[in-house]
Amino acid sequence: MSDTPSAAHPAHLAHHFDTVEQQRESSSLGMWVFLAQEVMFFGGLFLAYLVYRSSYPAAFAEASHHLDVVLGGINTVILIASSLTMALAVYYAQTGKRNLLVLFLLATMLLGLAFLGIKAVEYHHKYVDKLIPGVAFSYPGPNAQHAQLFFSLYFAMTGMHALHMIIGFGLLIWLVNDARKGRFTPEYHSHIEIFGLYWHFVDIVWIFLFPLLYLIGLHDAAGGGH
């Protein structure tokens, strides 16, 4: 190691790791341990949803009609597209194409922003329709109380999801800046790789939120549930 320091111990290899590969695998593993915690965090919200939906299936199907399937569907497409651009950003970090890396990080940011914009429009609709749980909540019919539960879960789940998107957007600003300066190379780009893991995880959460929140009452045009 001392005779060929540059080859055996590159500058980006921290001294507590033996090899670059060990360092890279450790950072990915660390991110996955964090994501395991995220699975449990969102898992609690999904569990609450499952308990109340199984208790009040008709009220949940009816309340689900008040969500906009078209906007939710467009957002699903946007978010999956942003996962593709993020995967491509990782690919161009691995292959050392700096300009394409910056381009696809920017594309990911743009798609993330579009998602949040549409989400804001949806929240505004809920505000106008008095569907935000609380003193101003107003809902026709006998299921109002249970519908309010649905909307509480809707705002808690999509709100926590949106918060993750906002944090991701902030991290992307930092990554784009570093990528422009050429900080990432095919040998060292762990930041891009593990941020990609985070972004894809946020995508997975939405993959479950979309059918559970938007699609459960569609087959029942009258909105009465079963």
Added chain:
Amino acid sequence: MSVHVVPLRVYFVIFTSLMILTAVTVAVAYLDLGPLNTILALSIAVTKAALVILYFMHVRYSPSLTKLVVAGSFLWLFILLSITMSDYLSRGW
């Protein structure tokens, strides 16, 4: 030794599959299939999540230790959901 670079073609195939599955899940939601609606919606979501995890998140090409952590996180989620629901769904009141 070096990073496993997933070919671009794989990413586009996975993206297309995810788009098709999204269209399918919306389409079947309009059909009245009784309890099958929920089962289908969740099966499609699990399939999409698996595609993202295996290919976009490179778990298919990751070391066994990473695979173990990924599997473990979903195992604990499964325990959380299944034991709680076995209580709620089997109550007599």
